[in-house]
Amino acid sequence: MQYRPLGKSGIDASAICLGAWAIGGWMWGGQDEEDSIKTIHAAIDAGINIIDTAPMYGMGESERVVGKAIKGRRDKVIIATKCGMRWDLDEPKGRAFFKTDEDAISPDGAKQVYVYNGPESVKYEVDQSLQRLGVDHIDLLQTHWQEETTPIEETAGAIKELIEAGKVRAFGPCNASIDQIERYRSVLGVIATDQEKYSMLDRSIEEDKLPYLAEHDIALLAYSPLANGLLTGKMTADRTFPPNDLRSQRARFTVENRRIVNEALDQIRPFAEYHKVTLAQMVIAWTIAQAGATHALVGARHPQQAIENAAAGSVYLSDDELAQIAMIIDGLEDKVGSSSIPQSGVK
Ligand SMILES: NC(=O)c1ccc[n+]([C@@H]2O[C@H](COP(=O)([O-])OP(=O)(O)OC[C@H]3O[C@@H](n4cnc5c(N)ncnc54)[C@H](OP(=O)(O)O)[C@@H]3O)[C@@H](O)[C@H]2O)c1
Numbered sequence: 001m002q003y004r005p006l007g008k009s010g011i012d013a014s015a016i017c018l019g020a021w022a023i024g025g026w027m028w029g030g031q032d033e034e035d036s037i038k039t040i041h042a043a044i045d046a047g048i049n050i051i052d053t054a055p056m057y058g059m060g061e062s063e064r065v066v067g068k069a070i071k072g073r074r075d076k077v078i079i080a081t082k083c084g085m086r087w088d089l090d091e092p093k094g095r096a097f098f099k100t101d102e103d104a105i106s107p108d109g110a111k112q113v114y115v116y117n118g119p120e121s122v123k124y125e126v127d128q129s130l131q132r133l134g135v136d137h138i139d140l141l142q143t144h145w146q147e148e149t150t151p152i153e154e155t156a157g158a159i160k161e162l163i164e165a166g167k168v169r170a171f172g173p174c175n176a177s178i179d180q181i182e183r184y185r186s187v188l189g190v191i192a193t194d195q196e197k198y199s200m201l202d203r204s205i206e207e208d209k210l211p212y213l214a215e216h217d218i219a220l221l222a223y224s225p226l227a228n229g230l231l232t233g234k235m236t237a238d239r240t241f242p243p244n245d246l247r248s249q250r251a252r253f254t255v256e257n258r259r260i261v262n263e264a265l266d267q268i269r270p271f272a273e274y275h276k277v278t279l280a281q282m283v284i285a286w287t288i289a290q291a292g293a294t295h296a297l298v299g300a301r302h303p304q305q306a307i308e309n310a311a312a313g314s315v316y317l318s319d320d321e322l323a324q325i326a327m328i329i330d331g332l333e334d335k336v337g338s339s340s341i342p343q344s345g346v347k
Contacts, residue, residue, distance in 0.1 A: 001047035001313040009170035009192035013050040016313040018043040019299035024058025029245035040069035042303035046310035054082035067133035080140035083125040084117045095147040115147040119158035141168040156187035198222035210292030219294040225287040233279030257336045267328045284312035
């Protein structure tokens with residue numbers, strides 16, 4: 001496993017991180033708690049030392065399960081969690097994001113979810129997260145999404161206080177523009193990480209974001225590097241999803257798109273065979289080999305997946321291999337379309 005710094009925070013994290021969204025069950029068709037705990041233990045045993053969760057993942061469930069799994073192993077794990085997605089507000093605040101019933105994904109009825117980064121809310125959420133996780137500090141706090149009703153400087157001010165109080169060690173935004181990152185930097189000085197969607201199918205940040213992060217020594221936590229499992233080579237035409245699994249509603253997962261992606265992966269297969277690794281491992285290794293893409297945040301819900309994904313942290317691709325793979329995946333993103341567009345007719 002390669003370990004790389006989270007920017008200038010003084011924290012070194014495994015290049016392969018464990019993403020705990022699916023472990024929350026919500027939006028992923030449910031999840032077995034025992035499987036989740038075994039997955040987290042397998043990840044740690046395989047050298048992964050950072051787990052990314054969020055209050056929003058299962059509305060507290062992912063953090064609760066992560067907390068349970070790391071009992072007795074706290075010293076081995078960097079806990080990254082988030083704030084700023086509220087499903088529990090009595091009145092509208094921030095930016096209305098989505099209603100949970102719109103996607104048939106709510107475990108306990110419809111809820112309006114807001115993106116809200118108000119200072120008092122950030123502090124409240126951190127206390128809630130500490131309780132659910134059963135820890136006395138969060139290693140990396142991240143604003144889950146950005147919103148326009150709270151000046152970023154005010155959110156950053158609250159985060160600064162949380163760092164000074166010892167409740168948080170380092171900070172990084174998610175889903176933020178360069179301008180927004182600059183505003184966080186103006187208050188906090190050091191931004192450890194930026195969390196963004198990045199994979200062979202989501203490459204828009206290559207043009208400006210990745211060079212910016214590299215220049216300013218900010219680590220990238222590349223989320224959904226397997227495009228929610230589409231880039232594993234295991235997403236065959238016969239795989240079905242329950243209606244409360246987000247993939248049942250994403251145009252990316254049409255049978256035709258699976259065919260297009262698997263055709264590209266077939267061309268990558270010889271490289272995987274040469275390295276004696278799986279396609280998923282090859283895809284993850286490609287991700288962390290890109291300039292500026294320091295860490296891949298890979299979701300797993302079964303121990304075997306965590307072990308397989310962790311091993312990708314020991315795969316090194318040559319410049320020649322990377323150049324050949326670049327040619328194979330050139331234009332692939334355009335062929336399969338955006339990851340967030342629902343299939344027509346499906347709400
Ligand atoms: N900040 C944000 O806004 C944001 C947004 C999205 C994600 N994230 C973070 O990024 C993490 C990863 O993203 P993601 O979960 O969306 O997608 P991902 O990592 O691209 O895909 C994860 C899914 O792929 C399947 N999978 C994983 N490893 C596999 C393997 N070796 N072989 C076959 N299938 C495998 C699993 O689902 P199945 O077994 O069901 O197929 C798994 O849940 C999340 O957990 C979360 O921590 C953050």
